[in-house]
Amino acid sequence: MEFFLPMIPPTVTHQDKDLRAWVGKDGRVRTVLHDSERLKDAKAKFRAHLAKYRPEKPIAPRVPVRLLVKWLFPAGDKHRDGERMTDKPDTENLNKALVDCMTALDFWADDAQVVSEIIEKFWANTPGIYIRVDILQEEK
Numbered sequence: 001m002e003f004f005l006p007m008i009p010p011t012v013t014h015q016d017k018d019l020r021a022w023v024g025k026d027g028r029v030r031t032v033l034h035d036s037e038r039l040k041d042a043k044a045k046f047r048a049h050l051a052k053y054r055p056e057k058p059i060a061p062r063v064p065v066r067l068l069v070k071w072l073f074p075a076g077d078k079h080r081d082g083e084r085m086t087d088k089p090d091t092e093n094l095n096k097a098l099v100d101c102m103t104a105l106d107f108w109a110d111d112a113q114v115v116s117e118i119i120e121k122f123w124a125n126t127p128g129i130y131i132r133v134d135i136l137q138e139e140k
Contacts, residue, residue: 001053001055001132001133002130002131002132002133003052003053003130003131004128004129004130004131005046005049005050005128005129005130005131006126006127006128007045007049007127007128007129008073008074008127009071009072009073009094009127009128009129010038010041010042010045010046010097011073011088011089011094012036012038012039012041012042012089012097013039013089013090013093013094013096013097017033017034017035017036017039019031019032019033020032020033020034039097042097043097043100043101046097046098046101047101047104047105049129050101050102050105050107051105053131054105054106054107055106055107057106058106058107058108058109059107059108059109059113059133059135060109061109061110061113062109062113063108063113063135064113064115064116064135064136065108065113065114065115065116065133065134065135065136066114066115066116066117066118066133066134066136067099067114067116067117067118067131067132067133067134068117068118068130068131068132068133068134069095069098069117069118069119069120069129069130069131070120070121070122070129070130071085071091071094071119071120071121071122071129072122072123072124072126072127072128072129072130073085073121073122073123073124073127074123074124074127075123075124075125076123079123080123081123081124081125082122082123082124083122083123084120084121084122084123085121085122085123086121091119091120091121092119094119094121095117095119098129099111099114107133108133115136116136
């Protein structure tokens, strides 16, 4: 399956966390990391766009998947359409929240099925996220 999510891609990554700390009844300090508001907003944006392409049923457990994702950021005046983007965020950090949302929307049974990822970033006149999911055949 393949599709394009027309949007200005969020640049927040799964590492954008807020820390909450409090003193428990026993006097010990407790801390919890949770998604920042920016990350929550980005995930909501992903879910809203991905929901249109949600499969009727997830790819069966243990079926290997290759995921190709092209992040297309607005080119503006400083970059040309199709130019590779070498600025932050890093591709692996950028992709984690998207994959988590795809897992939550049942694109596959478990994100461990994604055995191959190709992640690219470009400047583009038409911003968005291109996604292709390929089911891989087991080699014999």
